[in-house]
Amino acid sequence: MDSFFASVEQQANPKLAGKPVGVIKGEGRSCIIAASREAKKLGIKTGTSVYDARKIYPKIILVPADFEKYFWVTNKFIEICSRYSPDLEVFSIDELFLEVTKTEKFFGGVSVIIRRIKKAMKEEIGEYITCSIGISYNRLLAKLASGINKPNGVFEITFGNRDEILFSRKLSDVCGLGFALERKLLGVGITNFKNLREISEEYLLPSFGPFWTKELKRLSYGEDDSLLTRVGDIPKMKSVSRTFTLYENTTDLKIIKATLRNLCEEASWKVRLMKMKGREIGVAVRGGEKSEYRHKTLKYFTDGGGDLFKIVWDLFEKMAWQGSVRFLGVWLGMLRPKNGLNLNLFPRENKKENLTAAMDKVNRKYGELTLYPAVMLQSVKIKSEVNGFLGDKGFRFEETRR
Amino acid sequence: METQIKEKIRVVCLFENGRIRPLVFFWRNRNYKILRTAFAYSKNLGREKIFYFSVESNNETLEISFNREKFSWTLEKIF
Numbered sequence: 001m002d003s004f005f006a007s008v009e010q011q012a013n014p015k016l017a018g019k020p021v022g023v024i025k026g027e028g029r030s031c032i033i034a035a036s037r038e039a040k041k042l043g044i045k046t047g048t049s050v051y052d053a054r055k056i057y058p059k060i061i062l063v064p065a066d067f068e069k070y071f072w073v074t075n076k077f078i079e080i081c082s083r084y085s086p087d088l089e090v091f092s093i094d095e096l097f098l099e100v101t102k103t104e105k106f107f108g109g110v111s112v113i114i115r116r117i118k119k120a121m122k123e124e125i126g127e128y129i130t131c132s133i134g135i136s137y138n139r140l141l142a143k144l145a146s147g148i149n150k151p152n153g154v155f156e157i158t159f160g161n162r163d164e165i166l167f168s169r170k171l172s173d174v175c176g177l178g179f180a181l182e183r184k185l186l187g188v189g190i191t192n193f194k195n196l197r198e199i200s201e202e203y204l205l206p207s208f209g210p211f212w213t214k215e216l217k218r219l220s221y222g223e224d225d226s227l228l229t230r231v232g233d234i235p236k237m238k239s240v241s242r243t244f245t246l247y248e249n250t251t252d253l254k255i256i257k258a259t260l261r262n263l264c265e266e267a268s269w270k271v272r273l274m275k276m277k278g279r280e281i282g283v284a285v286r287g288g289e290k291s292e293y294r295h296k297t298l299k300y301f302t303d304g305g306g307d308l309f310k311i312v313w314d315l316f317e318k319m320a321w322q323g324s325v326r327f328l329g330v331w332l333g334m335l336r337p338k339n340g341l342n343l344n345l346f347p348r349e350n351k352k353e354n355l356t357a358a359m360d361k362v363n364r365k366y367g368e369l370t371l372y373p374a375v376m377l378q379s380v381k382i383k384s385e386v387n388g389f390l391g392d393k394g395f396r397f398e399e400t401r402r
Numbered sequence: 403m404e405t406q407i408k409e410k411i412r413v414v415c416l417f418e419n420g421r422i423r424p425l426v427f428f429w430r431n432r433n434y435k436i437l438r439t440a441f442a443y444s445k446n447l448g449r450e451k452i453f454y455f456s457v458e459s460n461n462e463t464l465e466i467s468f469n470r471e472k473f474s475w476t477l478e479k480i481f
Contacts, residue, residue: 011440011456012440013463014440069445069454072443073443365449367447367448367450
């Protein structure tokens with residue numbers, strides 16, 4: 001979808017339509033996470049600081065993000081597209097792949113499907129939220145095509161025009177070839193896909209190894225034989241994490257403790273909703289120019305926020321962090337389904353689990369963090385949110401179905 | 403600039419084709435005829451499902467909401 005977050009805000013508040021809008025994570029945040037079409041035309045894009053955005057256009061309108069609203073639109077978009085094929089893969093919060101090879105004949109062809117999708121979006125979501133569609137014979141080229149004629153456009157890459165399109169693109173325009181790999185390619189004198197195709201594998205091998213040499217050669221032909229992963233087939237998550245950037249640098253241990261406790265509470269809540277437990281616990285800290293992470297693997301599985309926090313706090317104290325903290329993250333990994341694990345035999349542990357289950361029941365009924373640990377009393381509550389990459393899509397779509 | 407209101411209102415609405423279409427609402431002794439619903443979406447708050455509507459009335463754009471569990475309408479904010 002085009003300029004997704006900003007378009008949703010402009011649809012929800014028509015007074016913003018046609019104006020340069022920047023979506024920020026929350027009040028007081030200093031980075032624009034999404035810019036409207038109008039803002040992009042002025043040179044304001046994702047990642048532009050609020051300070052720089054105001055230098056470019058002092059009247060830019062800043063709107064705090066509302067991820068639940070955006071995810072509602074995502075689900076509606078998925079529902080519209082799924083009318084035309086069951087083979088649908090959700091790639092991110094605003095992108096999906098739809099395989100219509102077998103179903104297009106039922107609807108009169110691809111162009112009819114596209115027209116209907118766009119019409120349904122206009123009528124059932126809103127006229128300001130548009131999508132740009134790429135058509136091709138594989139995922140990689142379809143994604144590349146979707147970025148060519150924006151906004152609200154359609155573009156097809158066929159066998160006939162594939163090379164013309166590929167050779168005119170930057171290396172990092174192709175999904176799967178990131179900036180680091182692009183820099184490495186530029187470093188050995190390869191500046192475009194034509195060079196990449198013409199160069200021998202022997203030349204690439206010393207710098208990229210056997211796996212990437214073959215992959216890069218395939219990319220130079222736009223080859224991709226990966227299949228779509230349907231929503232119902234998304235593999236179970238192997239770990240759950242939650243990170244948070246504080247509003248300002250802090251050395252206040254009370255704030256750090258409360259934030260870590262909050263993040264542990266959220267990560268463990270998610271794990272319990274998925275009916276899983278984990279035994280690898282990690283913490284990440286960033287501040288100034290430093291960053292550090294530590295983890296510990298337990299001999300038993302856990303899903304309790306308190307248990308998770310005890311380990312996280314211990315790991316943090318062992319870091320003996322000097323200086324201020326700006327960013328914190330926790331994760332619980334090596335997840336396994338609960339049924340299949342040994343039951344707890346100790347009454348004290350069972351009591352803790354019963355208390356957690358009771359708290360979860362209240363929070364499910366009245367909303368997340370209705371009940372929370374006392375250490376979080378004086379702090380800003382951080383609630384779970386959908387992220388733009390939908391890294392936890394398996395969990396999110398299960399929650400939607402619950 | 404948004405102004406948060408969060409006050410109860412009375413609403414006349416149409417339920418049709420699986421959708422809710424608010425038509426007019428009453429707030430602080432004034433009728434607001436809804437000329438257009440610009441956007442509608444829903445959120446979950448615990449077990450409560452809340453439907454939000456961005457509506458245009460005269461020269462104002464407002465957001466009203468319907469709580470499905472409490473069966474009540476609220477004027478959330480004025481844009």
